[in-house]
Amino acid sequence: MDTTPFAVAANLPALAALVADRVRDMIVHGDLAPGERVKEAELAAAMQVSRGPVREAIALLSAEGLIETQRYRGARVIEMSARDIDEVYSLRLAVERLAMARAAERMTAEIQGAMDDVLARMRDLPPEAAVADVVALDLEFHDLVYEAADHRRLDRTWAPIRSQVSVFLNARTDKDYFRRTSWEKHRALRDVLVEGGPAAAAEAVERHIGWALHRLAPSHVNETDAAPAAPERMS
Amino acid sequence: MDTTPFAVAANLPALAALVADRVRDMIVHGDLAPGERVKEAELAAAMQVSRGPVREAIALLSAEGLIETQRYRGARVIEMSARDIDEVYSLRLAVERLAMARAAERMTAEIQGAMDDVLARMRDLPPEAAVADVVALDLEFHDLVYEAADHRRLDRTWAPIRSQVSVFLNARTDKDYFRRTSWEKHRALRDVLVEGGPAAAAEAVERHIGWALHRLAPSHVNETDAAPAAPERMS
DNA sequence: AGATTATTAATTGTTGACAATCTGCAATCA
DNA sequence: TGATTGCAGATTGTCAACAATTAATAATCT
Incomplete structure (x- = not known):
């Protein structure tokens, strides 16, 4: 679970991408706590690099929604409220409906094989597997959906959602139910x-994200002050 | 149409935000042609600023999808193919469905008044109005939808779509039909x-984006090699 | 004492210089 | 002649020093 290779920092300069990946891992794995300050000089020293690349990495992670920055006040790791969870999952639902609909129209044997491989590894996960392993397989599956959708802008929209979902999933640890049912x-x-066709796929993702959201925050998601109602409903 | 104040470059350092806004305007208004190289030193000299802020501005515009960068090869203004148009509009449809559904549940008198104001200005546009003016009002209306939706991550998702739509609309100039009907x-x-309710709103946006897409690329959007079928269909 | 205003330390924003890499052209060799 | 290799110019990547701003503390005044 250490060298999780989910480097979404493509097309950045080399050092910035490396720094971004390491810091993202630190945030996702909780080594950097929510609310904690992220100082440029500190990171630069820790990673034996100057502040330039660190600044670019921070800008990327800020665009990914993992940290928040304020002018002259530095950056801190984002804190996720119930409202944030609602935002991430409502947006994810809207976006992944499109991904699933397109994927249903564009499935290839290659993608299908890769999905079956992921599913087999999910099924064979030993009971003592860490949360991070379950999460990694979950995300790996959905990555394949986006790959099948073959939509570059959809990929770039998925990246920040993916990062933030990653934070949630690694933090909450109702892992038993999660591990058994995710397969x-x-x-x-x-x-x-x-x-199925695109319509069936879009409807399936609605159920799936609903399940994922319920799994995450079974109690307090619907009692938020700022985000009361179900975001979208139709059928 | 010059000082169009659509600065989506918030929370960047001051100079970087200024540079980003100016370059974005240049791209949107066609002063920088598609495919044209964007050189850091050149921009820095033109705007009396060092390369640091220019780099950050380029990174932002790259995240916005207006320019593409390759390591050690610099940046160039994006060229929009039929496939790109399909990507932008299919993504926009997915995202704006959520925006409209939420907006329908959260409309306030203030937003409604602002919308009516925009609509009045659309209706009263003189025939000799420039394309940029029509486009500005169009986008201003949709900005209000996102504002009503009250969803921070939705705003950040809208920003790149908005920029790219802006490029399309300002380039194509079938302005007469556009101006008359957009109101x-x-x-x-x-x-x-x-x-209406959220379901009706989601359905309305489907018609609206379909209309916008047809207006933009009446002929060749459905004969693309890479994006053949309608991206999502249900009802 | 309480509030308000200097002062200072810490941190980010900006800059110009230097290093690494790419592209195109020319010289060389089969 | 044609392809390959080496060189020069241009451009981006990285760095370390300097400037601007903020936040916290201490000093001052009423």
């Missing part, structure tokens, strides 16, 4: 992609 | 937001 939940997605 | 099209959106 069958994701297999249902694979099936609808292979056998 | 009533947007008034229909306002009406459904005020009178």
